[in-house]
Amino acid sequence: MRKLFFALLISLSSYLADAQEYEFTPVIDIEATEVKSQDITGTCWSFSTTSFLESEIIRLTGKHIDVSEMYNVRNTYTKKAWNYVMRQGKAQFSQGALAHDVINAVKENGLVPELAFGGFKVQDKYNHIEVESTLKAMLDNYISSRAGSLSPTWKKAVEQTLDLYIGENPEEFTYEGTTYTPQSFLEMTKLDMDDYVTITSFTHQPYYSSFILSVPDNFSNGSMYNVPLNEFMDVIDNALKNGYTVEWDTDVSEKTFSAKNGVAFIPENDNDAIKGLTEIVKEKNITANYRQQEFENYSTTDDHLMHIVGTMKDQKGNVYYKVKNSWGTNPDRVSNKGYVYVSKAYMELKSISVLVHKDALPKAIKKKLNL
Structure with missing residues (x-):
């Protein structure tokens, strides 16, 4: 009996040693603006990329x-409407888009x-459900009812609808x-839009070339x-190491992505999916082939964009990326004041994909891409 007691004690001690709740320490922390909420809109692409800028x-x-x-967002809706009409409704028309x-x-x-153009809110929240459905119904009507030629009023109708639901573009402020x-304000910020490139990593296209990724929001x-x-990860790490933040397009449909717990991870054992929300678990080794497989079977989908501003380490030395989300800071919904700590796996x-400044690329990769 005594031997059994000691065996159980040793087993329990071993379990407690392995079961470690997360303790995060900042490693790289690049300055960013405050966390906002995109509210009831599919405009993460603008909130995250604007934060990046x-x-x-x-x-x-x-x-x-x-x-x-x-x-x-308002000016991108105009482009979406044009694309939808010119493709005669054979394209996606939604609130989504990408960083570019x-x-x-x-x-x-x-x-x-923001002071010059805040967009319209309903009860202190953005809500684009109605504007999306109104625009789509209008465009579908123009497409289906045209008799030999498209009505010349559709562009004006789109602009008037956007003015009503989101706001009129300011000429001066x-x-x-x-x-x-707007152009002189852009000049004042020193931003040059030609300095930014999108980097990805898939095996169905040749490396060190550019291609159009076929995902629904790439309208x-x-x-x-x-x-x-490995070079894709080098791009992210090199950027952060040298003081550049990174815009990130990703999949957050996994149950191991949790804004509420403030972590995202890929457990080696699927049974650790719940445990890993609060404790360190062993993660899968990710290969290019596995990554491609998950993309092609729709397990990895393009559904959210966020802003990477640094790195963290847990008490075991595992690296996580500090990611600024756009789901607000309500502690009932999110942890880490609106940030998510994302594991390397x-x-x-x-x-x-990621969007970065060209100068944030490692020199060897920049050379291979002829940038």
């Missing part, structure tokens, strides 16, 4: 500017601060005592540079 403005000028997310759509919108329409246009057919998985497996 805000950190770039800090890096380039030292200025902390609250940039308007909805200005870029913000870059395109800024390049064409300039940049404005005053910021900190100076009058700007604008944006190109991405393809690199091996999750980053390797569930990433769709």
Whole structure:
């Protein structure tokens, strides 16, 4: 009996030694603006990429500017409407888009601060359910009812609808005592939209070339540079190491992604999916082939964009990426004040792409891509 007692005690001690709740320590922490909420909208692509540009403005000028997310959203809806109509309704029309759509919108329409264009809220929340359904119904009507030629009023109707639901584009505004246009405000921030590139890693396309990734939200057919998985991770690590933040497109449909617990991971044993929300668990070794398999069978989908601003370590030395989300800071819904700590395995497996400054690329990779 005594031997059994000691055996049980040793077993329990071993279990408690292995069962360790997360203790995170910052390693790299790059300055970013406050966490916001995208509310009831599918506009994570604008909230995250705008946050990315805000950190770039800090890096380039030292200025902390609250940039308007909805200005870029409003102008991207115009592009989506054009794409949908020209494809005669044989395309996706939704609230979703990708990081390069913000870059395109800024390049064409300039940049404005939140003070100049906040977008319309209903009961203190953004809600784009009605604007999406209204626009789609309108466009479907124009497409189906045209008799030989499309009505010339559809573009004006789209703009009027966007003015009503989101707001009218400002031609001029005053910021900190100076009058700007959207283009002159962009110039003041020192941002150059030609400096940003999208990097991805898939085996169905040749490495070190660019291609159009076929995911539903890539309505604008944006190109991405393809690199091996280890170099994809090198891009992220090199950027953060050198003071550049990273815009991240990923899959958050996994039950091991939890904003409530503030962690994301890929357990080696699927039975550890719940345990890993609060405790360190062993994770899978991610290969390029496994990553490709999960993409092609729809286990990895393009459904959320966020902003990587640093790295963390747990008490065992495991590395996590500090990711700024856009689901607000309500402690009933999120942990870590709106940030999620994402494991290396999750980053390797569930990433769709990243957007970075060209100078953030490792020199060898930059050379291979002829950038």
